[in-house]
Amino acid sequence: MNELASILNIGLLQNTLRTATPVVLCALGCLMTDHVGMMNIGCDGMMLIGAFAAVMGSWLGGSWMTGLLLALAIGLILGLFYGVFVIKLKSDEFIIGVALNIFAGGVTTFLLRELTGQSGTFHAPEGNLSVLPRLNAAWLDNIPVIGQIFNNNTLLVYVSWILVLVCWVLLYRTPAGFWFRSAGEHPQSLRSAGKSPEKMKYIASVLCGMLACLSGAHLSMGYLTTFSENMSNSRGFIAVACVIFGRSNPPKVFLAALLFGFIDALGMRLQTFGISSALTSTFPYIGTVLMMVLLVWRNEQKKKKLAVSGLR
Amino acid sequence: MSENIVSFRHVSMQFPGVLANDDVSFDIRKGEVFALVGENGAGKSTLMNILYGMNTPTGGQVIIKGKTVERFDPSQAIAMGVGMVHQHFMLVPSFTVAQNVTLGREPRKWGFVSDLKKANAIVDGLVEEYGLTVNTRDRVQDISVGLQQRVEILKTLHRGADILILDEPTAVLTPQETEELFSVIRRIVREKHMTIIIITHKLYEVMAISDRVGVMRSGKLVGVENTCDVNERILASMMVGRDVLLGELDRHDPEVMDNDVAVTLDHIQVTDDRGLPAIRDISLELHRGEILGIAGIEGNGQSQLIEAITAMRPLRGGDIRIGGVSIRKMTPGQVRALGVAHVPEERLKTGVSAPADVTDNLIAGREKEKRFSLFRTHMKRKAVRQYAEELFEQYDIRGAGVDVPVGSLSGGNMQKVVVAREFSFNTPVLMISQPTRGVDIGAMEAIHQFIIDKRNAGCAILLISADLDELFRLSDRLMTIYEGRITGEFTPSTIEKTEISYYMTGGSKEAQA
Numbered sequence: 109m110n111e112l113a114s115i116l117n118i119g120l121l122q123n124t125l126r127t128a129t130p131v132v133l134c135a136l137g138c139l140m141t142d143h144v145g146m147m148n149i150g151c152d153g154m155m156l157i158g159a160f161a162a163v164m165g166s167w168l169g170g171s172w173m174t175g176l177l178l179a180l181a182i183g184l185i186l187g188l189f190y191g192v193f194v195i196k197l198k199s200d201e202f203i204i205g206v207a208l209n210i211f212a213g214g215v216t217t218f219l220l221r222e223l224t225g226q227s228g229t230f231h232a233p234e235g236n237l238s239v240l241p242r243l244n245a246a247w248l249d250n251i252p253v254i255g256q257i258f259n260n261n262t263l264l265v266y267v268s269w270i271l272v273l274v275c276w277v278l279l280y281r282t283p284a285g286f287w288f289r290s291a292g293e294h295p296q297s298l299r300s301a302g303k304s305p306e307k308m309k310y311i312a313s314v315l316c317g318m319l320a321c322l323s324g325a326h327l328s329m330g331y332l333t334t335f336s337e338n339m340s341n342s343r344g345f346i347a348v349a350c351v352i353f354g355r356s357n358p359p360k361v362f363l364a365a366l367l368f369g370f371i372d373a374l375g376m377r378l379q380t381f382g383i384s385s386a387l388t389s390t391f392p393y394i395g396t397v398l399m400m401v402l403l404v405w406r407n408e409q410k411k412k413k414l415a416v417s418g419l420r
Numbered sequence: 421m422s423e424n425i426v427s428f429r430h431v432s433m434q435f436p437g438v439l440a441n442d443d444v445s446f447d448i449r450k451g452e453v454f455a456l457v458g459e460n461g462a463g464k465s466t467l468m469n470i471l472y473g474m475n476t477p478t479g480g481q482v483i484i485k486g487k488t489v490e491r492f493d494p495s496q497a498i499a500m501g502v503g504m505v506h507q508h509f510m511l512v513p514s515f516t517v518a519q520n521v522t523l524g525r526e527p528r529k530w531g532f533v534s535d536l537k538k539a540n541a542i543v544d545g546l547v548e549e550y551g552l553t554v555n556t557r558d559r560v561q562d563i564s565v566g567l568q569q570r571v572e573i574l575k576t577l578h579r580g581a582d583i584l585i586l587d588e589p590t591a592v593l594t595p596q597e598t599e600e601l602f603s604v605i606r607r608i609v610r611e612k613h614m615t616i617i618i619i620t621h622k623l624y625e626v627m628a629i630s631d632r633v634g635v636m637r638s639g640k641l642v643g644v645e646n647t648c649d650v651n652e653r654i655l656a657s658m659m660v661g662r663d664v665l666l667g668e669l670d671r672h673d674p675e676v677m678d679n680d681v682a683v684t685l686d687h688i689q690v691t692d693d694r695g696l697p698a699i700r701d702i703s704l705e706l707h708r709g710e711i712l713g714i715a716g717i718e719g720n721g722q723s724q725l726i727e728a729i730t731a732m733r734p735l736r737g738g739d740i741r742i743g744g745v746s747i748r749k750m751t752p753g754q755v756r757a758l759g760v761a762h763v764p765e766e767r768l769k770t771g772v773s774a775p776a777d778v779t780d781n782l783i784a785g786r787e788k789e790k791r792f793s794l795f796r797t798h799m800k801r802k803a804v805r806q807y808a809e810e811l812f813e814q815y816d817i818r819g820a821g822v823d824v825p826v827g828s829l830s831g832g833n834m835q836k837v838v839v840a841r842e843f844s845f846n847t848p849v850l851m852i853s854q855p856t857r858g859v860d861i862g863a864m865e866a867i868h869q870f871i872i873d874k875r876n877a878g879c880a881i882l883l884i885s886a887d888l889d890e891l892f893r894l895s896d897r898l899m900t901i902y903e904g905r906i907t908g909e910f911t912p913s914t915i916e917k918t919e920i921s922y923y924m925t926g927g928s929k930e931a932q933a
Contacts, residue, residue, distance in 0.1 A: 277533070281533050281534055281536075282532055282533055282534055283526040283528065283532075283534050284532075285534075286515070286519060286523060286526060286534065287523075287524070289512070289514070289515075290512040290515065290523060293512050293513065293514060294510070294511065294512045294513065296508075296510050297509075297510035297511055297512050297520070297523065298512075298523065298524070299494075299510075300494060300504075300506070300510040301510075301523045301524030301525075301575075302494060302495035302498060302524050303524050412695070
């Protein structure tokens with residue numbers, strides 16, 4: 109009993125938020141592209157490049173702000189790049205996504221060596237990399253558990269929560285959202301309404317690039333301020349899974365990402381209890397697979413129910 | 421009344437390889453219903469797409485309300501008061517009626533948020549004003565095709581259109597829905613002084629609804645007439661350029677007289693792609709030497725019926741026997757081998773391989789026969805080609821020869837390729853779905869005669885068609901299908917089309933009695 113309590117402590121919940129945040133941000137980007145009908149599975153690669161750009165930005169510019177700005181700028185370019193290939197040149201979005209992922213691994217490794225002369229993991233020679241600021245509200249500390257969980261997180265954790273809401277409002281409560289969704293579902297009807305579906309797709313793909321790179325920035329500057337090769341560690345794919353699981357609805361996708369974060373945090377926690385890290389690091393991926401199985405099962409049940417009620 | 425609202429002046433449209441519009445000039449007057457008729461490919465839709473700004477003509481001018489159109493662009497056309505209801509609806513299925521109507525010009529609050537309440541109110545107002553009854557809060561995917569069409573009309577009205585183009589508006593409607601549409605058209609013309617242009621190839625509709633009619637043939641305008649001065653026969657000969665209506669078919673008693681049951685359906689149940697019941701309970705017998713027509717509004721299970729009989733879709737219940745053999749556990753290939761040929765409803769999707777050449781499409785399914793292949797692996801191209809040429813000749817397929825891709829043929833000839841291939845198997849059972857959809861009148865006549873010949877030779881034929889005229893012309897027996905059930909059985913010669921439509925929309929014999 110004691111052991112259980114020491115596993116399920118507040119630190120676990122703090123870690124949940126920490127590990128979920130990059131997935132949340134990346135998934136928000138990915139669901140934007142899903143709504144316009146060109147789901148970007150390359151967001152894992154975008155995340156990795158974003159992580160690299162953030163570290164480079166903060167190293168060269170000397171501030172976390174330059175890091176964020178560089179990540180966002182690179183994200184914008186990557187989004188445009190994806191858009192040009194998928195929308196203008198009409199390539200298959202999955203192939204471009206896969207290409208992006210492979211490209212990201214190569215280009216970050218290459219640039220890391222070329223620009224810094226280091227390999228594997230980046231250590232700033234002067235040690236002047238700045239971490240994303242943590243937000244603190246004194247009054248929150250007075251509330252026991254909640255204060256500990258919700259206070260003292262890095263900036264992007266709060267930003268991601270706001271963005272979940274913003275994305276939801278954007279997609280379901282603004283004209284632009286209606287245009288987005290119709291561009292994905294029935295582009296001709298949007299065109300006949302005098303709006304360009306291609307424009308919506310470009311905007312979504314740029315938003316996706318920026319959000320994915322923002323998630324990368326949180327990965328590299330949120331707690332560690334270091335970049336290591338392949339540090340996205342397939343979180344982008346987990347984000348894709350969350351988008352599918354949450355049916356591209358921002359709050360539901362957010363919950364799916366939190367669930368993932370919890371499993372991840374639980375895995376790390378169990379390491380301290382002597383369970384092999386090789387095993388615990390598989391938790392998030394096993395969790396993702398189980399989530400997908402659940403999704404398919406749920407759909408099947410729904411189908412059966414409909415069929416039964418209809419056949420009577 | 422006589423003020424010209426739209427004028428075409430020497431309009432030409434040259435597509436690569438096709439002159440779709442050739443020096444077309446005529447006027448449309450304010451407040452009239454103008455029907456534009458012609459065979460498929462006569463250039464009606466192209467001309468209207470020019471008016472709606474979707475195509476830029478390669479020659480000539482279009483004048484709308486006294487202004488020459490400078491830039492061809494739908495938003496420009498909308499601004500000038502032109503609205504178009506396309507044949508394929510431009511609606512987002514998961515959006516509500518009001519969301520669809522206001523798409524692109526949503527009412528807002530605080531500058532950036534959609535005001536859904538106001539959208540509903542605006543659309544409710546339009547519904548009220550024009551009498552186009554539809555529930556504005558329903559999702560478009562949940563309402564009938566007839567209502568979806570009203571949503572399309574509402575959309576154009578919301579955009580301020582007073583010139584309304586309807587592209588084959590009745591193709592997807594039941595006779596009742598057509599009648600309702602016509603009364604809506606009459607009302608908005610009378611009360612709102614709108615101008616309606618209706619594209620169609622159904623001549624009785626022209627007579628019923630229009631004030632004037634323009635006839636097009638192979639890109640040219642043949643003539644514009646006052647509807648009261650012409651009749652269907654005159655229009656038909658203007659359309660095809662010769663004096664024909666569909667001729668009599670050579671129908672005689674089938675050669676096989678034993679009247680065997682070829683196919684038995686025993687309380688079958690089938691679900692559609694989404695797992696919803698498509699066929700709830702259907703039992704029927706199909707005899708040799710007869711054509712059994714199935715009449716129904718699309719989406720009531722007729723597609724799944726044929727897919728079930730050809731084993732392309734699994735049975736959820738009941739049994740199907742062909743020549744006494746149950747096909748429950750069979751593959752489509754095994755059912756074919758049993759003697760069932762299939763003319764599928766979507767020729768481009770399941771009927772032909774468009775990029776493959778005519779020869780390959782004609783031979784498909786026979787490629788392992790001894791006379792065409794060596795050791796079932798190597799094709800004897802010479803024999804194959806000769807065979808294809810024979811079929812090409814026999815079924816009067818018109819095109820550049822057997823070596824061109826099927827996709828380059830016209831719809832009618834593409835359909836003839838499908839018919840030629842399937843009929844040449846000489847199977848005792850034929851499943852035919854939408855044999856003449858989008859096919860011109862000449863090819864239609866030929867295909868009808870091929871079908872009748874098969875019947876005369878003793879084939880058991882199940883015919884599904886959205887075209888009631890076709891069903892009445894060909895069928896020996898007629899059944900109506902509604903929501904996956906057979907709602908009635910008739911002899912075509914003893915029943916009116918209007919009565920059939922009553923059963924197609926869920927009426928039953930008991931209810932009428």
